[in-house]
Structures are given as structure tokens and as C-alpha cells.
Amino acid sequence: MIKPKFKETIPVFFVNNEIHIGEEDGVAGVIEDPNGSIQYLISLIDGENTIETIIEKVILKYPDITAEEVQGAIQSLNEEKYLEDNAITPTLMGEYEKERYKANLNFFSLFTSLEDSKFDIQEKVMNTKIALLGVGGLGSQILYHLAALGFHNITALDFDTLELSNFNRQLLYSEENIDELKIEMAKKRISKFNPNVKLDIVNKRIECAEDVMNHIQDSEYVICVADKPTLYIQDWVNEAVVKLGKPLVSGGVLNTRGRFYSIIPGKTGCVECHKHTVIASDEKVNDQLNNMNQVNFQRNNAAISPNVAMLAGAMVNEFLGLVTGIKHPTSLGKMMELNFLTYQTYSISEWEKQEECSVCNSTSVTATS
Template identity: 30%
Template sequence: MDTTRIALKTSAWERVGDALIVACDPTVQIELEDPYGQAEMLLRALSAGPWTLRELQQHLEDEGLPVTIPDLLAAVRALDSLRLLADPSQQSFGYPTEDERYHSNLAFFDLFTSLERSRTELQRRLLGAHVLQLGAGGVGSTVIQHLAGLGVGRLTLLDFDVVEPRNFSRQFLYRTSDIGRSKVQRAAEWVRTFDPRIRVDVVEGQVSGPADVATLLSGVDAVSAGIDHPNTVDDWVNEACMDAGVPFVRGGISGSRLVYFSVDPGHSPCLACARKTNEEIAAGTGIDASASRLSSQLPIVNRAIGPVAGLLGSMVAFELLRYVTRYEEPQAAGTRVFWDATDGLAQRRQPWRADPGCHLCQQARERIASPIKAAA
């Protein structure tokens, strides 16, 4: 902290009685108790920065507010915990091309940064991230576009399908001239054209078991799962990712409900835990049990129109962004997030229980507790 340059993020404030109302975002107002005006003097000083801590102390003393270093440090840390402070030297890359390319990303990250974690650091995490995208269909193709826009440094894309006319209601990465072409090859071409700095690896093939996923996970930071067939494919992804300690995010549509969830190995219950919960419900009695059993008998109908794919793709991309940068904690780990298309897209969350006997979760927790032993 002695050498850190400290300044106030773009803010506005006004006094209301003994309090200061500080706004750093149109929707965020912070109330600071300030009966003697010292907080306002500190904000004015910080807005004239950047300063080192000792320079700030001297400035405040010159302004008539003597303060000790320990007291000033406590005040600075309190403001930093409210995400009001930044080190201006870490606010940009210093290269006009890079700052322009990631301008909006940096502005978004500014809402979540502090003196300890800059917005350029979060963008660098994206630039160094490797995401595996399984499936380049409705949701997957949208996720690919979002990840490319964010600036993820490396993508591995897997699919076996070709572009068909029925895809155009929701897969806007493709063009009519692409009909009959490999989706994954066309998706890779799109990414390379969009941003040549992104490394793209292509795997043309299907997933027929956990091993097919496991072979692709070396160096991968997160997985986006967007394959619908066969029905057991999500379980295979879950097994491979849990074994490797790699988080994955899944988005899709079930009947009238849009849904996405994620699994954070060693921290959230895995998909096998959710399956056991579902089996216990189906084996029971009552309305929930009947609904579960009847749902499994209905045919699967693809109702994923463009807005559905767009919403799910953006939510999956957001969750992947959380995993690879940790700008905030994952929001759907061990939790299904639903939107009901027949109820105005009303949202609800449905966490699932951890199975105490789940060996996949147990192994993941052991890996975190003793990574060297787990690796051996």
C-alpha cells in the first residue's frame, strides 16, 4: 500500500444532513456517516489524486485535516471495500489498440474492482483463458460469439454436425452459403475472422463417453456443454470435469422452461447429485413424483427460437466469465436457474442437494484439500 497510487473512481456526492450520499453508478448509492465533514474532505482529496498513502496524508494535512497513517489506511480500506477506489496506473493497458478493443469490458469490470484487483487484471485473465465449447448449435454458437467478444484467448470447439436450413431460426453465426458445411469448421472461421488473436482448435467428432471429454481438458479453464444427444452426454461431461477439476456450464430448454446451471468441482454438488435427487422424487408419491414420471414420457421438442438461444447463450457466457475471471462468484453452481416461456419469462432458482455418498464430489474435495496427492 505504501507505493500504490490511490484515486477515487468516477463518483458524485452530496450532503444530506450528517451523511454523504455517494454515487459511483446510476443504480448504486452509498451512504457515509460524516457529521464532521472529514469523509467529504477525504473524497475531495482522492478525486484530485492519484496519491500514495503518505502523499495523501500530506495533502490532507495541508488542507487542515491532520490524520495518522494507520487511521488513513483504515479509511482507505473502508472506501476500497465499497469499490470506490482504483490505482489509475492499472486502469488501462497503455496501448491504444488494446484499450480501444476492450473498452467496454474494462468499463464493466470497473464495477467489481478494487486496489487489490484491477480491471486490466481481469481482462488479462480472459486473454489467458482456455474454454472448451462442446456443441456449436443453438446455445453453443451464441456462446462462441460472446466468448470471442469478451476476448477469451483460446477456444476448443467440438461438433460433428453440418449446417441445415432449420438452424437459421436460432443459429446466427451461420449463413445460407454454409448449408452442408461443418458447423465447427465454419464456427472456427468466424472466430478467426472476428478476432485473429484468438487461438481456435477444432475437433470434428461426437462424445460417446467420459473419455472423449477427458482427452480435451488439458489446460482448459472451463467447459461450456451444449450437446443434447445422447441423453447421457451431460453425465459424461460431469464425470470427466469432476475428475479433472474443471468447472462446466450447461444451458438448454426443457418443455416451456429455459434453464442453465453450472458445476464447480469440489465446491458445489455435481450433476450426479442432482440425478439422485430427481430419482428420489420420481420414486416417491404425490404431485411432484407424478410430474417427474410423466415428464420423462413426453417427446423432446426443440422450441429454442432465436431469443431463447440468445438469452441462454448470454447467461452461459456470463457464468463462464465468472469462472475464468472470478470477478464474482458463480451464480448457478449446483443450482438450476429457470425462465418459464409461458409465464412472461418469470425466473426462479432451484438448488439441488449434495449427495453425501457421491464419490465424484468426494474425490474433487480431496483434490482441493491435497492437490499434490490427488495429482500423484
């Protein structure tokens, strides 16, 4: 039996003959209540009474109100996502998890109604298997976010050792770890931050698409923030996720901007599709790419911690929407740009699956999300 209550993130207060629900602009609502019946109804929505009991009590005190009107009022509150079902209990989470992820649950409740469970969303997070490529500046902050959200199953790959110049943005590490492998230090730090995370690590430099496939084959989703070798890594990752049908979120820092995108093989176009689309719209792009290949360009880092944090947050929020469905990823099939100077986020290009794409057509893909 459903036992509705107002969500813990939704304040309800009374001003004269008005009921104010919520406090956020665009979310808060005001209801006129000339005879006090709505205030009485709200007092009964406390997580202890079933809907049937609430209807009975309101009609008993206000005989002129019908059961249909009470039911309609509750449904209206539910449609505004003010209510949750207090009778719902988690399937897997115990008291420890409920307390550790309490704020997560409050956030997830913002996207649920009486028919949904915020616990299911958190449990989905806890059970999802992620392959992370890169634990440098962007990757280390993403890893922290993932661990904080409660992603308990992560396999991370990197090959670099820590250098003094890393510490302006790589917050996972300490100077005492200079010359040690980032991937090993990441495992030690995350195990202390959230001991529930099963973080498997791979110390390896990616040299081909097969390396990527070996790393991601047991995962459900892939996050790529590896940036070396600069001109090849995205193609190798793209080939691997398309062949294995793994949804991908990827991005990187470009001086004063960050860029990110996401793809679902079989549903969206891939990175190669994006190239075809961009080249078709601007013939100069192909010449630029060919010239960059000839000079073997390796990007020098100009990332600072607050900018990396903004991009990491945007990417993890995109990833969270992809995994849980609480929001549609803004970057799906789009190249999004985050301007670190203006804080604006916008699409700079978008693409569909291309019929002539050699990568998409190289294998039959079944999308996993």
C-alpha cells in the same frame, strides 16, 4: 506507491453542501460536506497523488483534520469500491488489448478495490483454456460472448452441418453456408470477429465418455451445450469432467424455459449425485427416466433467438464468475431455471456430493478451481 482515483464508471458531482458519488440505486452514496474539506479531498483523488501526498495536502489546508481521519475517509471510499489504483499497470496487455477490452476492464473494476487489479482479471480471461461442446443455437451465442470477453484459448467440438431451420437462433452463421460444417464456419466467423482468439475445432459426434475426455483433457474449464444423444450426453460429460477434475457449466433450452447448472469435481456433487438426490425425493422420477430411455426420445427444437440469448448470457456470466472469482456462481451445485416468459431465474433443485455416487467414487478427484 498507491495513487487512488475514482473509477471511470463512478461519477462524482456536487449539490450544495453534498457530494454525490455514483448513480446506481443501492450503489450511489451521498456525503454531507459543510466546510468543503471532503470536496477538496476528492479533488486530490485524481490518480496523480499518492495517499501520503493527499494526507499532507488536506492537513495543510484544514489543520483541524488529522491524518487518521483522512486515511479513514479514503479507506471508506475504498470499501465502497469507488476507488482504484492508477499506479497499477497490466502485466501482459498492451495498448491494443486495453482499448479492445476497455469496457470489460471498466466492468471488472466494479469488483476491485485499491489492492486489486482489473487488468489481472482480464489477463486471467485471456489465458484460460476452455473446452466447448456444441456450437449450435446456444453454443454459437456462447462462443460469441466468450470471444467478446477475450477468452483467447477455446477448443470447440461439433459435428452438425448448417440447415435452413437453424437461422432463427444461430446468429454466427449465414444462409450461404448451408450444408457446411458448423464448426468450420464458427472458426471463420470468430477469426474475423476477434482475431486474437485461438479457436481449435474438432468435427466429431460424441459417442461415449472417452470422446469427451479426449476433447477436454488439455482444458481448464468445460462448457457443455451439446444435446445429442439426448439421454446420454450429460452422463458422458459428467463422467469425463469428474474423472479429469474439470469444472463444468452446462445448460439447454426447454421450450419456454432454460436450465443450467455448474459443478466443480471434488467440491460439489456431480450430475449422478443430482439424480440420486432427485430420485430420493420423488420415486416417480426413476420410472420417468426409464420410460424415456425405452422410447429413445430426441428433443425437437422450440428455441427462438431472444430466449437463447438470455440463457447464453446467464451461462457465460456464471462461467465468468467461476473463472475470475468476481462473483460466486449462483448455479454451483444447483439446477437453475430461467423462465423466458417472466424473466425470473430460480433454483429448482440443489444437491450435495453423495457418498454412494458411483461416478464421484470411481476416481480420486482434485478440484481445479
